[in-house]
Amino acid sequence: MKVSGAEIVVESLKKEGVTHIFGYPGGVVLNLFDYLYDAKGIKLLLTRHEQGATHMADGYARSTGKVGVALVTSGPGATNTVTGIATAAMDSIPIVVLTGQVPTMLIGNDAFQEADIVGITRPCTKYNYLVKNIDDLADTIREAFHIASTGRPGPVLIDLPRDISAGMGNFNWPEKVQIRSYNPTVEGNRKMIEKAAEEIAKSKKPVIIAGGGVILSNASEDLRELAELTQIPVTTTLMGIGSFPSVHPLSLGMPGMHGTYYANMAIQESDLIVAIGMRFDDRVTGKISAFAPHATIVHIDIDPTSIRKNVHVDIPIVGDSKNVLTTLNQIVKAGQKTQWGEIRKAWLKQLDDWKELKPMCYRYSDTIIKPQFVIEKLYEATGGDAIITTEVGQNQMWAAQFFKFDKPRTFLSSGGLGTMGYGFPAAIGAQVAFPDKTVIDIAGDGSIQMNIQELATAVVYELPVKVAILNNRYLGMVRQWQELFFKERYSHSHLNTVPDFVKVAEAYSAVGLRAEKPSEVEPVIREALKTKKPVFMDFVIDWKEKVFPMVPAGAAIDQMMFDEEEPKKEARHKKLKAVK
Amino acid sequence: MRHTISVQVENKFGVLSRVAGLFSGRGYNIESISVGETLDPKISVMTIVTRGENQIVEQINKQLNKLIDVIKVQDLFDVDHVEREMVLIKIAPPQEQKAEVLRLAEIFRGRVVDSSPKTYTIEITGDEKKIEAFLELVKPMGVKEFVRSGKIAIAREKSKG
Structure with a gap:
């Protein structure tokens, strides 16, 4: 028929x-x-x-x-x-x-x-x-x-x-699908996995770099097992955030351009890198020729073209992260009894020292809202039980740095292409899948305007997405680069007239809330989370705030810049807030 | 290094542009490409001649393999193989050199496939060196134009072991 x-x-x-x-x-x-x-x-x-x-x-x-x-x-x-x-x-x-x-x-x-x-x-x-x-x-x-x-x-x-x-x-529905020219390699080569296990046992200063592939292949549990078993610290790339709990003692946070001091130092000092489901993006490696100079590199990836594309790899393993990690864990467990805690002691101590020396921090103010403060408060108010999406730019980096993720598929961000305007519709998509979960888009005032029309979609389908707009009236990351590398010539990064986001929200029959002082941040968040409608939270933040640490483009990843100049100008309300 | 890569692909529309797009999108270089059907009309073979550092050629091979429509990639660099190319040359030699052109064509086992009162069109088949050598010899004799087919290649049977 x-x-x-x-x-x-x-x-x-x-x-x-x-x-x-x-x-x-x-x-x-x-x-x-x-x-x-x-x-x-x-x-x-x-x-x-x-x-x-x-x-x-x-x-x-x-x-x-x-x-x-x-x-x-x-x-x-x-x-x-x-x-x-x-x-x-x-x-x-x-x-x-x-x-x-x-x-x-x-x-x-x-x-x-x-x-x-x-x-x-x-x-x-x-x-x-x-x-x-x-x-x-x-x-x-x-x-x-x-x-x-x-x-x-x-x-x-x-x-x-x-x-x-x-x-x-x-209409004949094919039960099976067979494409002769398409057969991805899922199982890793066992010999190579055995070699990787040997390297892990031999190494004194190993680091795991986990990427989006760990999340895509649902291998988070296996990653955690490997890390805990062999006491290897884990740094998660932007796409890998959530693949390993950021509050775990072995977590180093994010590496790369805006990565933590200790993740970047660990990579540079390491003698073994186990890269899992990541592709050595330039934002992770910085200057390639100076990247991880002492490390043997094990690279696990399902895409053979990712291997040896950017960095030299000693032990390539083509396969699905989940399958490879399962096998690797079996081999490690079946191998000789190793006193992992003992052989890693000095290395983990070194990492703790680095964490102590330069923790992730920002300068708190009680007169002006710091964006990192907003993100901390979002974390506190949700208890971390939320799906966070981001736009692209400073908002994205602060979200990655200061929110803590302990589950995969809870941090959605455009990593490779870096698409402004991604976060809000992505949040709506996630809310459709999880109607009862808290879904928050951490946005900038520039990015949110790139797909702001989707507020109508959220309102019509009663999707209570929350948008935290870190409003600095600038394309903040562009402004930051202009300040640092273009002699403060702010060419076309000032947005000048930013719409009244509260009124915009109201015009769409959503809810708009605004915080202009640090003391208003928490009440606004609480109010938003209580509201069963889409909410725009307009946080008027310190426009001068920059994302640190920062590795300048083309520099090695241990050549980091930190927030150092500000104390001179604002010495009065200085209180370094360390975030564990 | 120069590599000749033989690529079996699904004979579907758009495949050539997927392969060509892979090269252009990543800044790789194609020296020649030739495509034709095989025994199985659903499969075509592309012979691609490319040049690059080892790491680039490794990427080219991997990227070709990654294309959904690619069935098999064989880099003939380390494989004993036969290569052939064809060229059609239109020559308008001066009267006194006409005989010489025909003699050269014969030495190179070429054939005259077309002639007019003023021109000969000669077909030469062989490896690249042979074709280059012939072109060098006849160039001073009034070559009007020539068309090269691009290389095709096939692995020798014994080397497959």
Whole structure:
């Protein structure tokens, strides 16, 4: 029996377990939207911009581990998804984006709302399809979900010409998916894993660098087992935050450009680096030639191209972090009894000394709100039981530095692409997946304005997302670089007229709250967390505040800058607050 | 170092642009690329000639392998293999050199595939050195244009062990 292409698409999505689609209608996808009008068991959430839809699908995917789905129209609808797709690609996030396309016979004619989206997204998708035969629809969707969610995950785009979604065809759901040219290596090479275990036993000053791959492969427990068993300290990259509890005694926090002093020192002094599900991004390594000069490097990653791309690797292990760590832990446990605590004692003592010498800290003020103070208060008020998303810039770094994460999939941030405007829609996507959880977007006044229209989406679907706007009236990270490296020439980083975010929230029928003094921060947060609606919290912060430590671009990661000049100017209300 | 890489791919539309995009997007260099069907019409083979430091070529091989439509990548650098390239050359030699051109074509086992009152079009097949040598010899004799096919290569059977 023949059924409509729209029915094949939507029923295939349901077979894949999709319950929510983020989307925006338009001419060539009307058949799909018509079928969704009364489809059961699947809900489309109408966003206010297609970029918002892809970031929501991304936030949904990061917080759940499931594949996020977006559905948009052709031409501008499709091109608006590109930033969201590239964001997901850089951070290996499984999403499937369905785009409408002009009818097959018009493709290439510069038809109304036509864009070669398959061509445009080829370099920023894991794979993409243009469906030209209605009988291929079900197979294509099955394959797309398989490719998006396996191996190194990533975005997959399916372009659907109008005659495909509007036409009639056969619906045969393939139970199995077999792609002869796609067989990711999941199990690591045992010999290599044994070698890694030997290095771990031999090393005196080892460090684990855990990245987003640990979270993607659900290997947090295995990572913790390895670290505790062998007493190796763990530093988590921006994407790896949450893969290892930040309050754990073996935690070193984040490494790299805005990493902790002790994480960067540990890497530079180490004799062994066990890199797991991370790709030695330039923000982590700093100057490559000066990175970890004494270390033997073990690199575990599912993507062979990540290995030896940036740094020399002594022991490459291609495989899924979860599988490799399970095997590694077995080998370590079965090996000779080692007095791990004893052999690591001197090294852990050294790390404690570094933590003592330069802890993560900021200068507290009781007259002006410090952004780090807001983040500490958010942590206290939620008890850490929240999903935190961030925008990009100072807000992102302060959130990464000062909030404490003990569970995976609770810190959602655009790491690779660095997309301003990501955090708010991602928070909405996470809230859709977890309606009862506290979801907070830590934002800047610049970033929030990049997808502020999605407040309407949050209001309409009663998604009580909270947005903490660290409002310094500047593009703060740009301003910081201009202050430090461009002789304080603040070229186009001052936002001048920032809207009244309280009124904006109210205009959208959401709730707006403002804090202008440190004493108002906690009451505003408490009030927001009590409110069952979306809330904008406008924190008017110290515009001069900078993110420290900081490794200048191109310097080795132990060449850190610290907050040193300020005491001269504001010597009166100085109180160093150490954060453990 | 120069590497000849033989890549088996799914014979689907867009595959060539995925492979080409991999090179252009990462700043790798393609010296030549040639594509054709195989015994199985669903599979094509691309012969890619590229150049780079070892680490770059390692990345190229890995990146090619990572493409979903790529079935198999074989870098022929360390593999005993046969390489061939074809060139079509249109020459308009002066009257007194016409015989010489034909003689050279014969020495190089070329064939005249087209002729007009003023020109010959000659086909030469061989490895790169042979083609370069022929071009050098005939260049002073009035070469109007030439087209090269790009290299194709195949591993020798015995070396597969």
